[in-house]
Amino acid sequence: MENVICNLCGNAQSDTYETVSDLLLERHDVQVELVQCVECSLVYQNPRPTPAEIGEHYPPEYVSYVDHASEKKRSWLLQQAIEYGFRKRQRFITRHKKGGSLLDIGCAAGTFILGMRDLKNWQVAGVELSEDVAAMARERYDLNVFSGTLENAAFEDEQFDVVTMWDVLEHVHDPIATLNEIHRILKPDGLLLTRVPNLACWDVALFGNCWAGYDAPRHLYIFTPQTLKETLAKAGFHAFENSSGSASYMTFVLSVKFWLTAKGVSEQTKSLLIGLLYHPIARLISAPFFYLPNFALRGPILVTLSKKE
Numbered sequence: 001m002e003n004v005i006c007n008l009c010g011n012a013q014s015d016t017y018e019t020v021s022d023l024l025l026e027r028h029d030v031q032v033e034l035v036q037c038v039e040c041s042l043v044y045q046n047p048r049p050t051p052a053e054i055g056e057h058y059p060p061e062y063v064s065y066v067d068h069a070s071e072k073k074r075s076w077l078l079q080q081a082i083e084y085g086f087r088k089r090q091r092f093i094t095r096h097k098k099g100g101s102l103l104d105i106g107c108a109a110g111t112f113i114l115g116m117r118d119l120k121n122w123q124v125a126g127v128e129l130s131e132d133v134a135a136m137a138r139e140r141y142d143l144n145v146f147s148g149t150l151e152n153a154a155f156e157d158e159q160f161d162v163v164t165m166w167d168v169l170e171h172v173h174d175p176i177a178t179l180n181e182i183h184r185i186l187k188p189d190g191l192l193l194t195r196v197p198n199l200a201c202w203d204v205a206l207f208g209n210c211w212a213g214y215d216a217p218r219h220l221y222i223f224t225p226q227t228l229k230e231t232l233a234k235a236g237f238h239a240f241e242n243s244s245g246s247a248s249y250m251t252f253v254l255s256v257k258f259w260l261t262a263k264g265v266s267e268q269t270k271s272l273l274i275g276l277l278y279h280p281i282a283r284l285i286s287a288p289f290f291y292l293p294n295f296a297l298r299g300p301i302l303v304t305l306s307k308k309e
Helices: 076-094 111-118 131-141 175-185 202-210 225-234 248-262 267-278 280-296
Strands: 014-022 027-037 043-045 100-105 122-128 145-147 160-166 186-197 237-243 301-308
Touching (some): 014 202, 076 111, 076 160, 100 111, 111 122, 122 131, 175 186, 186 225, 202 248, 248 267, 248 280, 267 280
Parallel strands (some): 100 122, 100 160, 122 145, 160 186
Antiparallel strands (some): 027 043, 186 301, 237 301
16 A cells, blocks of 8 residues: 555645445455545545555456457347447547547457447557456457556557547546656647546435445546546646536446445345336436436536647
């Protein structure tokens, strides 16, 4: 474990914010402390696992390593919902760029860049920290995926038209350094997309330390729209578009699951309730309620588009 200062402003003074445990992997003995910088209000984990230690918190069953393109065990309706989510990701990019070179950092099994490659106008590459998962992306789909950190990949200056980080920035030990490297490899008119949990969402007040966005101990930083904007600006980016409507429902359901577990609800009852929430009719009926928070950037997931300044 290591103690750190605020990555955004460099202040060493912070207040205790929340204590959270590893609810995703049901390791309730793994607890971490989140603190809030008294100067800039950034929330981060302190103390936290070192880069050498953090790998033990990403076992093979970690959900982000699932190959959504080849997974066959889920229902047809759920698979359609997942595929719709990936098409929605594509539209965040294609509304601004019709083609070019794209790098996905933390690409996991490569589902997103595989879909972008299928659009024909894109040359894609990925970076994935897990060697096994990166190898799977290369072998199954012939994708250009580097295994290791972004810095170790040593891409050329101004190489990419688009860089994406889907649910990644909150995981890295030094967000400013990572964003500085992205700034170097992006073309002058390049586009950066980040998606992170949104600490300013209404779900935080509803679920407390059972909110899925905390995902301890893997999420080292928890951003608000303001602290993300300031972090991006410090690395030379101008955030020009924000949305908090992405993945709101699925994040809500996961928070409900964590909350039911914390309350000691039986597995049978919990399975029944979660199954009902996953049903397409439940999603359809509740859809208006998940659109409303987006207008005030109060949804649980924040997608931000930025350009180099």
